[in-house]
Amino acid sequence: MNLLLIEDDDIETMKFQRALSKLETKYSLTEAKNGEEALEILETGAELPDIIFLDLNMPRMNGIEFLGILKQHEQIKYLPTIILTTSQNRDDLLECYRIGVSGYIIKPLKYEAYEERIKTVLDYWNINELVKA
Numbered sequence: 001m002n003l004l005l006i007e008d009d010d011i012e013t014m015k016f017q018r019a020l021s022k023l024e025t026k027y028s029l030t031e032a033k034n035g036e037e038a039l040e041i042l043e044t045g046a047e048l049p050d051i052i053f054l055d056l057n058m059p060r061m062n063g064i065e066f067l068g069i070l071k072q073h074e075q076i077k078y079l080p081t082i083i084l085t086t087s088q089n090r091d092d093l094l095e096c097y098r099i100g101v102s103g104y105i106i107k108p109l110k111y112e113a114y115e116e117r118i119k120t121v122l123d124y125w126n127i128n129e130l131v132k133a
């Protein structure tokens with residue numbers, strides 16, 4: 001399964017990589033630092049990801065702006081997108097679900113709990129049929 005992580009914070013990206021490396025299933029990970037970079041990857045990349053993990057607070061193009069553009073794209077609008085954030089802001093949550101996200105995960109402070117959540121999300125998507133655009 002191919003994953004795209006859109007995250008501006010290197011420490012968060014390392015945390016995600018570390019959580020992935022602990023899993024039995026192997027994933028291929030592409031990283032983008034913000035929405036702009038992610039769109040470039042999605043528009044020009046030969047292989048599309050199966051799932052997108054998206055941070056909300058990022059410079060240049062934030063998560064919600066990215067979502068708005070993603071959902072206007074015929075080819076990529078179906079890709080399941082899961083918000084991975086520290087934002088407990090209810091407006092953010094409502095806006096993300098309104099635009100059409102597949103999940104909204106608030107990152108727990110404890111690393112073990114974080115790892116468990118990533119595993120749970122991926123286990124769930126592994127039993128789903130994917131778009132394979």
Ligand SMILES: [Mg+2]
Pocket residue numbers: 007008009055056057058
């Ligand atoms: Mg961020």
